[in-house]
Amino acid sequence: MRMKFSFILSLLYCLTLQSQRVYQPKDSILLSQKIAALPDYKSLTLEKTILAIGKTYLETPYVEQTLEVAADEPLVINQQGLDCTTFLENVLALAHTAQQDTINWEQFVSTLETIRYRNGIRDGYTSRLHYFTEWIKDNQRKGLVKDITNELGGISLEKSINFMGTHRDLYPHLKDNDANYQKILAAESQLAMEEICYLPQNKIRKAEANLQTGDIVALATNIKGLDVTHTGILVKKPNGRIYLLHASSKQKKVVLSTVPLVDYLKSIKSNIGIIVARPV
Structure with missing residues (x-):
């Protein structure tokens, strides 16, 4: 039907x-x-x-x-x-x-x-x-996804997530709105109290066996104050390799990557690894 x-x-x-x-x-x-x-x-x-x-x-x-x-x-x-x-x-x-x-x-x-x-x-x-990273934690509490990064061999992301708070002028709804700004600072403080794990680039290839089609992936970054720079959906092909289905800012449309995720990440200088959430 x-x-x-x-x-x-x-x-x-x-x-x-x-x-x-x-x-x-x-x-x-x-x-x-x-x-x-x-x-x-x-x-x-x-x-x-x-x-x-x-x-x-x-x-x-x-x-x-x-x-x-x-x-x-x-x-x-x-x-x-x-x-x-x-x-x-x-x-x-x-x-x-x-x-x-x-x-x-x-x-x-x-x-x-x-x-x-x-x-x-x-x-x-x-x-x-x-x-x-808060999106993942919040939707895990709602029962919609499960963060599996730690199970894959993830390690702690030791950094402050405060880019919005430290770059207020970049956000029109924060720049001239003190109430919004204070709420963002409070959200960042709450996020700072929760552990964030990421899977380093050098561990992704080994972890591919435990990844599956439909997993949500976020690209962790070394940019100060930011947790991730990009997100997408994983697709596991018959060859066992993992590819990225995503809205690409470079290609200006939704695409499926032509190279495995591991190789795709190598072209991103700021990337340090991935965070993975599995829909449930």
Whole structure:
């Protein structure tokens, strides 16, 4: 039985802030097409669902800062332009929605909001999970992913994660907003109390045997104050090697890497390894 989205046509209007949502009619149409293109969802495991959905986004344009549309932080549902984080958020939200018996627009929207915001509650700009290490920890508490980096042989990331707090002027919603700035500092202080593990580059090749399609990967960095610089979804090919399905800023679209992840990382000077979360 093929899945279908039961969209409410009255919700389809060009660009809206009603109900604090921003999307275009084409966004819901594209989602409907993605679901219709999938095989019987009951025959797919979660990881296979993630891969199938992820591939439907191939060639989707890479667009930066798609969430920075308004100071009051509406829920942005954009299927026509994605950055690396919104790509995997949409894939994960759609995959979890596809596990339900009844699939509809509201379920997808609710799941996307839960994934994107701290404790699943959208309450302004600072409630968004800006640091991906916090994104992983928060979504692990929600029961949506599991951080498996330590199990793979990860080691502690000994650094302060405070890039937003120390680069306030780079963020319009922090630059002139003291309340937001103080909340970001508080979030950074909370993150500092939690251990963060990463798998060094030289351990990734050996760990490939324990990685699987659908795993979420974040690229750890040596840039001061930052935890990661990029995210994506792992794809394990028949040769046993791991590749990266991601929204590429370099190629300006969603692509599947042509070289194994280990080789891809060698071209990134600031990369020190990876952090891996497994959808559950």
